[in-house]
Amino acid sequence: MGRLFVVNLEGKIYSCKHCKTHLATYEDIISKSFHCKHGKAYLFNKVANVSIGETEERLMMTGKHTVADIFCVSCGSIVGWKYVSKADIKCS
DSSP states (O other), rough: OOOOOOOOOOOSSEEEEOOOOOEEEEEGGEEEEEETEEEEEEEEEEOOSSEEEEEEEEEEEEEEEEEEEETTTTTTOOEEEOOGGGGOOOOO
16 A cells, blocks of 8 residues: 555644544635535635545535545545536546
8 A cells, every 4th residue: 555645734624533634724615604414514625635536426405516525545534525627527
């Protein structure tokens, strides 16, 4: 697997609830008015220490969106999802 490289963030941070790995800073919040099936969700401008899963179309409260789940790089827990634009989709 190799050596794990984790970025430590400074200031007020949001972290993985399972392993406490830093994920984002308070300054990177765009919106706190999102909701998901598990409750409240935040929209961030950028995050750190995540890996991106497979792209899929998902029906959400605001309609159908192309998204990819994101996972903590330290423990592998799902920590949210990422909106994917058509420019981000790679064809093989």
